[in-house]
Amino acid sequence: MHVLVLGAAGMVGRKLVERLAGAPGLLGREIARLTLADAFEPTLPRVFESAGKTLTIDLAAPGSAEMLIAERPDLIIHLAAIVSGEAEADFDKGYAVNLDGSRALFEAIRREGLREAYCPRLLFASSIAVFGAPFPERIGGEFFTTPLTSYGTQKAITELLLADYTRRGIFDGVGIRLPTICIRPGMPNKAASGFFSNILREPLSGKEAVLPVSETVRHWFASPRSAVGFFLHAATMDTSLIGPRRNLTMPGLSALVGEEIEALRRVAGDKAVALIRREADPVIERIVAGWPTNFDASRAEQLGFSAEKTFDEIIRIHIEDELGGSIQ
Amino acid sequence: MHVLVLGAAGMVGRKLVERLAGAPGLLGREIARLTLADAFEPTLPRVFESAGKTLTIDLAAPGSAEMLIAERPDLIIHLAAIVSGEAEADFDKGYAVNLDGSRALFEAIRREGLREAYCPRLLFASSIAVFGAPFPERIGGEFFTTPLTSYGTQKAITELLLADYTRRGIFDGVGIRLPTICIRPGMPNKAASGFFSNILREPLSGKEAVLPVSETVRHWFASPRSAVGFFLHAATMDTSLIGPRRNLTMPGLSALVGEEIEALRRVAGDKAVALIRREADPVIERIVAGWPTNFDASRAEQLGFSAEKTFDEIIRIHIEDELGGSIQ
Numbered sequence: 280m281h282v283l284v285l286g287a288a289g290m291v292g293r294k295l296v297e298r299l300a301g302a303p304g305l306l307g308r309e310i311a312r313l314t315l316a317d318a319f320e321p322t323l324p325r326v327f328e329s330a331g332k333t334l335t336i337d338l339a340a341p342g343s344a345e346m347l348i349a350e351r352p353d354l355i356i357h358l359a360a361i362v363s364g365e366a367e368a369d370f371d372k373g374y375a376v377n378l379d380g381s382r383a384l385f386e387a388i389r390r391e392g393l394r395e396a397y398c399p400r401l402l403f404a405s406s407i408a409v410f411g412a413p414f415p416e417r418i419g420g421e422f423f424t425t426p427l428t429s430y431g432t433q434k435a436i437t438e439l440l441l442a443d444y445t446r447r448g449i450f451d452g453v454g455i456r457l458p459t460i461c462i463r464p465g466m467p468n469k470a471a472s473g474f475f476s477n478i479l480r481e482p483l484s485g486k487e488a489v490l491p492v493s494e495t496v497r498h499w500f501a502s503p504r505s506a507v508g509f510f511l512h513a514a515t516m517d518t519s520l521i522g523p524r525r526n527l528t529m530p531g532l533s534a535l536v537g538e539e540i541e542a543l544r545r546v547a548g549d550k551a552v553a554l555i556r557r558e559a560d561p562v563i564e565r566i567v568a569g570w571p572t573n574f575d576a577s578r579a580e581q582l583g584f585s586a587e588k589t590f591d592e593i594i595r596i597h598i599e600d601e602l603g604g605s606i607q
Numbered sequence: 608m609h610v611l612v613l614g615a616a617g618m619v620g621r622k623l624v625e626r627l628a629g630a631p632g633l634l635g636r637e638i639a640r641l642t643l644a645d646a647f648e649p650t651l652p653r654v655f656e657s658a659g660k661t662l663t664i665d666l667a668a669p670g671s672a673e674m675l676i677a678e679r680p681d682l683i684i685h686l687a688a689i690v691s692g693e694a695e696a697d698f699d700k701g702y703a704v705n706l707d708g709s710r711a712l713f714e715a716i717r718r719e720g721l722r723e724a725y726c727p728r729l730l731f732a733s734s735i736a737v738f739g740a741p742f743p744e745r746i747g748g749e750f751f752t753t754p755l756t757s758y759g760t761q762k763a764i765t766e767l768l769l770a771d772y773t774r775r776g777i778f779d780g781v782g783i784r785l786p787t788i789c790i791r792p793g794m795p796n797k798a799a800s801g802f803f804s805n806i807l808r809e810p811l812s813g814k815e816a817v818l819p820v821s822e823t824v825r826h827w828f829a830s831p832r833s834a835v836g837f838f839l840h841a842a843t844m845d846t847s848l849i850g851p852r853r854n855l856t857m858p859g860l861s862a863l864v865g866e867e868i869e870a871l872r873r874v875a876g877d878k879a880v881a882l883i884r885r886e887a888d889p890v891i892e893r894i895v896a897g898w899p900t901n902f903d904a905s906r907a908e909q910l911g912f913s914a915e916k917t918f919d920e921i922i923r924i925h926i927e928d929e930l931g932g933s934i935q
Binding site: 370389411421422423424425426427429432435436439440442443446447523524 | 698717739749750751752753754755757760763764767768770771774775851852
């Protein structure tokens with residue numbers, strides 16, 4: 280089996296590749312070839328040294344998609360994207376990568392299939408940014424996609440293309456609408472959503488973190504481990520069970536910021552919680568007020584996707600996967 | 608005011624232009640210039656002879672959109688499309704015109720606005736084909752778009768682009784999701800939906816028509832006059848009332864084929880109804896079974912859009928607009 284991971288240098292991409300490296304049978308078949316592509320040089324795990332290669336490419340550049348598809352991968356995991364803030368700031372770049380890059384990939388598969396029969400499985404990382412406020416308290420499985428960002432628009436459009444190309448038998452596509460990933464590893468960043476992770480990750484390492492919103496803010500979460508699990512499940516599941524509605528809102532945990540903090544207290548004590556500094560930021564408060572808080576993900580659950588049920592679990596996963604299993 | 612009608616040679620385009628010609632003040636401001644564009648030569652009404660021009664162009668061809676927008680029309684009515692059956696049969700052509708053509712138009716407006724401030728009103732003819740079965744009995748205002756045709760996919764994508772370009776202030780867009788237009792004037796055609804019109808139009812002219820489905824089939828209709836009315840209203844309304852959800856399911860009439868026939872009997876008598884020949888067609892029956900039957904269009908109604916409430920009305924409009932006001 281030949282696996283292509285696009286966006287392999289990103290957070291989910293790296294974790295996915297590490298997971299495959301740790302248990303090469305995870306996809307049911309042996310990974311005979313692994314191609315990792317990204318705009319930034321991806322890291323190839325040692326176990327794939329002879330079977331794998333890395334490519335530093337711009338998906339939006341002419342010929343990139345064709346080059347990747349000419350090798351006829353059996354499984355394509357498409358995680359590559361310009362993130363939300365950058366896609367909003369740079370209209371051309373966001374559309375070029377998130378829409379045109381994805382479409383170029385889809386078209387390259389179609390052209391390859393016209394040349395010689397070919398129908399790979401294609402998994403696409405979509406986002407709850409396809410939805411736009413106002414929302415019901417819990418967003419149902421048939422709620423419409425009215426994004427309020429260019430990023431969300433580009434994801435929603437790619438979802439539509441994925442469904443149409445799949446319906447026509449060009450590839451076997453599944454759109455994976457990710458919750459907000461928490462706890463994001465690494466350094467605090469300037470994303471408006473960063474604090475959801477910062478207020479757990481930093482105190483768990485004995486560092487201070489800023490909470491810019493109230494504890495009554497509710498949002499929709501899954502761990503990085505769950506995110507990887509969504510793609511692994513979608514890679515091996517019986518896709519005939521999905522039907523033509525190929526874009527699935529993944530399961531997640533709907534929780535208050537206050538519940539995050541209480542879970543932190545249970546797992547790491549008052550000392551950790553004391554490292555959270557409240558510093559209201561009206562700009563972030565306003566942005567976050569427009570975000571969804573809860574979803575009915577029963578369709579994805581029935582199809583075998585699963586995520587965490589408590590923030591204690593999300594924190595423990597971070598300790599296991601990022602902190603070597605224990606905190607100071 | 609400079610008005611550009613794209614797809615001006617199509618059925619709705621022709622009727623819209625005729626209506627403007629009959630009452631040039633309809634848009635609130637004088638139409639100082641009228642540009643009619645289509646892939647087929649449009650007809651310029653005599654009243655616009657000095658102020659108007661016609662263009663036979665392929666919207667998907669490089670430079671077409673830029674040429675149209677270089678003249679900075681104030682109102683753009685975008686009706687141009689490859690129809691459903693053709694977009695399904697010819698993948699490349701459907702995407703080239705319905706998606707890339709629309710996007711080229713939107714991009715030309717953006718580039719013109721970057722050169723010098725410009726924010727025209729843009730009305731886009733969308734379709735209930737953006738929805739895909741299975742449906743609730745009545746499709747709500749927040750139901751998701753999961754099209755089951757490439758045509759519906761292309762319309763749904765253009766809707767998303769329209770909302771994003773409007774949100775960014777590039778133009779002032781309104782997406783008009785048209786019901787099935789009935790009674791379509793002209794000759795019976797091979798569209799799967801043709802019979803809805805044929806079984807009224809042909810008997811009203813003393814000719815036979817074939818009914819390929821049962822009388823219990825329900826569907827969603829508006830007259831050609833209403834379709835034109837939707838665009839005229841959208842051209843002059845206060846768009847600030849719409850908010851960011853710019854694509855509106857237009858009002859329509861949910862009716863059974865049996866109700867069409869009873870209305871025909873009331874308006875034109877048993878003699879007309881006797882001209883309907885029942886000839887079941889399992890292929891058409893299956894296609895039609897996947898179509899929506901009823902919508903909650905209250906959002907568009909609150910914004911001032913309206914359509915017929917009975918099939919008697921739809922038939923009378925056909926008699927007035929197409930048959931000179933009386934039937935034999």
